[in-house]
Structure formats: C-alpha cells, structure tokens
Amino acid sequence: MTNMYPLNPADYFTLAMDEEIRNEEMPGSLCGFALELDQLPNIIILKQRITEFGERFPIVHTRLKKHTKRFYWTDTLLKSPIFFEHICQNPTEQNTFHNQCILELLNIKQNREDQSPITFHLIQSVSKTTFLMRWMHPFCDARGAELILKYLCTDDINLRFNFNPLEIQPLVDQQMAKYSWWQKIDLFIKAKRYVSQIDQLRSIIHADITAKPQQLNFQTYTLTLEQSQTVKSLARQHLGITGTSLYYIGCFMRALHAMDKTQIGDAYCTPYVFNLRKNKALSPIFGNHVAPLFAQAPKSLITQRSALFQHLKQQNNRAIREKLDYAFLPAMWAASWLSLNRYGNELRKSMGSSSERSSFWFSDIGSVDLPNNQLLGSTITKVLHLCQITSPPALAFLSCQLNQQLSFSYNFIEPLFTPEWIADLHKKMLEELITNTN
Amino acid sequence: MKQQIRNFIFSEIIFVAEPTSFSDDDNLIESGLDSMGIMRLIVFLEEQFNVTLPDSEIDPDNIKSINTLEKWILLHKA
Numbered sequence: 001m002t003n004m005y006p007l008n009p010a011d012y013f014t015l016a017m018d019e020e021i022r023n024e025e026m027p028g029s030l031c032g033f034a035l036e037l038d039q040l041p042n043i044i045i046l047k048q049r050i051t052e053f054g055e056r057f058p059i060v061h062t063r064l065k066k067h068t069k070r071f072y073w074t075d076t077l078l079k080s081p082i083f084f085e086h087i088c089q090n091p092t093e094q095n096t097f098h099n100q101c102i103l104e105l106l107n108i109k110q111n112r113e114d115q116s117p118i119t120f121h122l123i124q125s126v127s128k129t130t131f132l133m134r135w136m137h138p139f140c141d142a143r144g145a146e147l148i149l150k151y152l153c154t155d156d157i158n159l160r161f162n163f164n165p166l167e168i169q170p171l172v173d174q175q176m177a178k179y180s181w182w183q184k185i186d187l188f189i190k191a192k193r194y195v196s197q198i199d200q201l202r203s204i205i206h207a208d209i210t211a212k213p214q215q216l217n218f219q220t221y222t223l224t225l226e227q228s229q230t231v232k233s234l235a236r237q238h239l240g241i242t243g244t245s246l247y248y249i250g251c252f253m254r255a256l257h258a259m260d261k262t263q264i265g266d267a268y269c270t271p272y273v274f275n276l277r278k279n280k281a282l283s284p285i286f287g288n289h290v291a292p293l294f295a296q297a298p299k300s301l302i303t304q305r306s307a308l309f310q311h312l313k314q315q316n317n318r319a320i321r322e323k324l325d326y327a328f329l330p331a332m333w334a335a336s337w338l339s340l341n342r343y344g345n346e347l348r349k350s351m352g353s354s355s356e357r358s359s360f361w362f363s364d365i366g367s368v369d370l371p372n373n374q375l376l377g378s379t380i381t382k383v384l385h386l387c388q389i390t391s392p393p394a395l396a397f398l399s400c401q402l403n404q405q406l407s408f409s410y411n412f413i414e415p416l417f418t419p420e421w422i423a424d425l426h427k428k429m430l431e432e433l434i435t436n437t438n
Numbered sequence: 439m440k441q442q443i444r445n446f447i448f449s450e451i452i453f454v455a456e457p458t459s460f461s462d463d464d465n466l467i468e469s470g471l472d473s474m475g476i477m478r479l480i481v482f483l484e485e486q487f488n489v490t491l492p493d494s495e496i497d498p499d500n501i502k503s504i505n506t507l508e509k510w511i512l513l514h515k516a
Contacts, residue, residue: 240493240496240497241473241476241496241497241498241501242473242474242476242477242496243473244473245473274474275474277453278450278451278452278453278470279451279452279453279469279470279471279472279475280452280453280454280469280470281453282453313493316477317477317493320474320477320478320481321481323481325474325478366472
C-alpha cells in the first residue's frame with residue numbers, strides 16, 4: 001500500500017511560496033543549511049547514519065504529489081539516493097568550489113514531483129569540507145531542519161531513538177482544536193484586520209524589479225567574538241531580553257534605508273514566524289509548525305534609532321498580548337483549500353493591491369543547538385543559512401549563532417541585487433549593529 | 439500558583455523530558471525559554487493572576503526560575 005502524508009495548513013503557506021518562485025522560472029522554495037567542518041568526517045559512518053535516518057523516517061523518500069485538490073508526500077516505488085559526494089578535482093579552484101557547489105545545488109530547477117524533499121551533500125577539497133543539507137520548504141521548517149542535523153550529529157544510538165518517528169498531529173491543527181468555531185472566526189477576522197492595517201502602508205522594496213530573476217546568491221559574514229558580544233549587549237540595552245531579533249530587524253531596516261533614502265514606499269515591513277513547537281522538543285521534525293507575524297516601521301521612524309526600536313518592541317508586545325500569533329492559523333487553514341496562486345495572493349501579498357508586502361524576509365534561528373557542535377568527530381566551524389526567495393523582495397536576512405559568534409547570511413536574487421550592493425549593505429548593517437548612538 | 443506556572447511552561451513553551459524533576463529553582467532561560475516564550479508566559483501570567491507586569495521589569499532576575507516568577511507576581515498582586 002502506498003503511504004500518503006498530508007500537508008498541514010502551514011505547509012501550504014510555504015508551498016504557495018514555492019509556486020510563486022516557480023512561476024518566476026526559478027527552482028522553487030529550496031532551503032539549505034551548510035556546515036563548514038574542520039576536517040573530513042568518517043564518510044562510511046555518515047552514510048550509515050543518513051541511511052538509518054531514511055529508514056526510521058520513510059517520508060524522506062517520498063515525492064510531493066497532487067491528488068484531487070490536495071497535496072501529499074507520497075511513497076515512491078524506488079528509493080532514490082539522498083546522499084551525494086562532490087569532490088573538487090582542480091586544485092586551483094578550491095577557494096571558489098564550495099560556494100559554487102552550494103549555489104548550483106540551490107539553483108537546480110526540477111519538477112516539483114520529481115524532487116527529493118531532502119538531500120545531503122558532502123563537498124570536499126584538499127583544504128576544506130562542507131556538509132550541505134538541502135530541503136524543500138514545505139517538507140520542514142528551519143527548526144525541523146535543525147532537528148534533522150541534530151539527529152545526524154548525535155553519536156549515541158539511544159539518544160537518536162529519542163527522536164520519535166511516530167506521526168503526531170501537526171501543531172497548527174492541535175492549536176486550532178483548542179478553539180471553538182466562533183473563536184476561529186474571531187481569530188480569522190483579527191488576522192484580516194491585522195494585515196489590512198499593515199497594508200495601509202506601501203512597503204519599501206530595494207530590488208530592481210525591472211530585471212528578470214536569474215539565480216540565488218548568498219554572502220555569509222561571521223562576526224568576531226568581541227563584535228558578537230557588543231551586538232548582544234546593545235540589543236539587550238535597547239530592546240531588553242525579549243528583543244534580540246527585533247534589534248536585527250530594526251538595524252537591517254536602517255541599513256537598507258541608508259543604501260537609498262529616496263526609495264519609493266511608506267514603510268519597511270518583514271514577516272517573522274512564531275514557532276509552535278516547545279523549545280528543546282525533539283518533535284515534530286517534519287512539516288511547518290509556525291504562524292507568521294509582521295514587523296513594520298514607517299519611513300519617518302527609520303531615522304530615529306531609539307524610537308524605531310521602541311516602536312518595534314511595542315508592536316511585538318501588542319501582537320502577542322492580542323494573540324495575533326495565533327490569529328493566522330484559521331486563515332492558513334481556510335486558504336489551504338484555495339489554488340496555490342490564490343493562496344499566495346490572499347495571504348502573502350498586500351490585500352487589494354496584490355503588491356509585495358515584505359521589504360525583505362527574515363529568520364533568526366538563535367543559537368545552533370548541535371551536540372558539541374560536531375558532526376561525526378569533525379568540528380563545525382561555520383554555519384551558512386540559505387533560502388530561495390520570491391522576487392520581489394529578492395532579499396533575505398538570516399541570522400544564527402555558533403560558539404557565541406553571530407553569523408549573518410544575506411540571500412539575494414541576481415540580478416535584482418548584486419554582490420557589491422550586498423557587501424555595501426553588510427557594512428552599513430555592521431555599523432548599525434555596533435553603534436551606540438541614538 | 440507555582441503549579442499553574444509549571445503546567446503552562448511545560449505544556450506550552452519548553453520541552454523537559456521529566457518535568458517533575460525540574461525544580462522551582464532550575465534556570466528556565468538555560469532550559470530553552472526564549473524571547474517569544476517569555477512574552478507568551480507574561481501574557482499568561484497577567485491573565486491568570488490578574489496582574490500587570492511592567493515591560494521595564496522583564497529581566498532575567500524576575501524570569502529565571504519558577505520561584506522568581508512567583509515572587510514577581512506576588513510583588514504586583516500586593
């Protein structure tokens with residue numbers, strides 16, 4: 001009998017993004033975590049562990065298929081390989097080989113129905129080793145991807161068996177079940193009012209939208225320990241212990257504004273997700289278990305640093321006090337019955353105008369929580385964080401922390417943004433993060 | 439009060455394999471209480487115990503354990 005695993009309402013949200021990206025003749029909503037390692041891990045054990053992972057979680061070997069109007073991860077007759085090795089043959093290309101290889105893997109165009117939901121890649125040259133995990137966003141979210149990495153990095157087999165393969169109800173559905181039908185309608189209306197209010201201001205978008213999207217590129221910067229401590233201390237000073245992510249968002253809005261103060265629009269706006277999983281939980285691994293919120297700041301506030309941070313903090317506190325973090329769940333459920341294009345237009349775009357609501361995409365996964373920060377005896381020295389993006393906004397700012405050091409991955413779509421523009425943006429971002437002026 | 443706080447934290451915010459072995463003095467922040475979790479916890483505490491907990495007092499000293507949370511609430515209930 002063929003196993004079919006249904007998508008949950010939050011998975012449909014990412015599937016609508018996948019559709020949007022594919023409509024732009026780009027590869028769809030592919031994401032990646034790349035771990036740079038200090039040495040080559042034991043490849044035989046790595047292969048065994050990936051095989052074991054696939055056997056314990058057979059959903060890994062499925063394909064995304066449409067049956068009637070719904071999508072399902074569906075068993076395939078033959079298991080295709082999910083582990084690949086990429087070896088640099090030319091010693092003169094070692095410096096560029098790793099990034100080039102990652103970019104090629106994130107830019108491969110394949111039919112959705114033919115694509116493995118997740119693949120693992122060991123990229124090797126004489127002086128460097130990188131382990132890349134690439135997945136389709138509807139398959140899992142960033143926290144789920146981190147759990148998969150955690151599974152692979154856990155050497156004790158008993159601890160690996162703590163990752164539960166039993167199917168559990170998606171957290172979006174679990175939360176929804178807590179509300180009566182009239183409470184769901186109330187939440188639905190609340191979500192609609194929330195986005196209507198946000199959509200009153202036209203988002204500022206820096207991408208050159210006259211250009212046709214061609215490929216994803218990325219630049220990752222790791223801050224020194226001293227810089228990282230300064231940033232964390234300033235974030236706490238300005239926004240308290242609950243506002244590190246908002247500090248990044250505020251600084252990034254100011255850095256973008258500094259790139260071109262005349263850019264058309266009324267406000268900067270970015271979505272950020274509220275994760276429904278309990279922190280430190282080892283399940284659920286697969287599927288998306290998130291609800292979106294928005295950070296928005298009018299142009300007039302961008303130049304006033306302290307006022308901007310206070311505004312973002314109050315906006316976030318108000319959103320949680322008014323339970324807007326749950327408000328999108330019924331809307332996501334209802335929209336999942338629409339076509340993917342309509343889902344995207346109804347939930348992702350600005351209502352009425354169908355223009356892009358996001359000035360940029362944002363994700364902060366916080367401290368990377370892997371056992372001893374090692375993969376089969378190799379120390380993880382750097383984490384690269386990747387995702388395909390719709391155009392516009394064609395720009396994503398993704399942050400994480402490893403060994404107390406902050407790491408920022410700027411993902412961007414070329415030629416809507418250029419590497420030079422992004423390098424300049426990072427300089428301005430760094431100034432914003434470590435400056436203490438009001 | 440402590441039991442209600444415990445129930446909410448372990449059913450909604452943090453995963454602990456054995457909640458009964460988690461003491462009232464154990465550090466919640468080190469156990470995974472993050473910024474979103476803190477805000478959701480505060481909203482719960484305010485609704486449950488009918489208090490207002492000022493944003494200016496959201497710091498690790500008040501939030502680090504179930505005991506410090508109880509003290510913080512009682513300070514504002516009085």
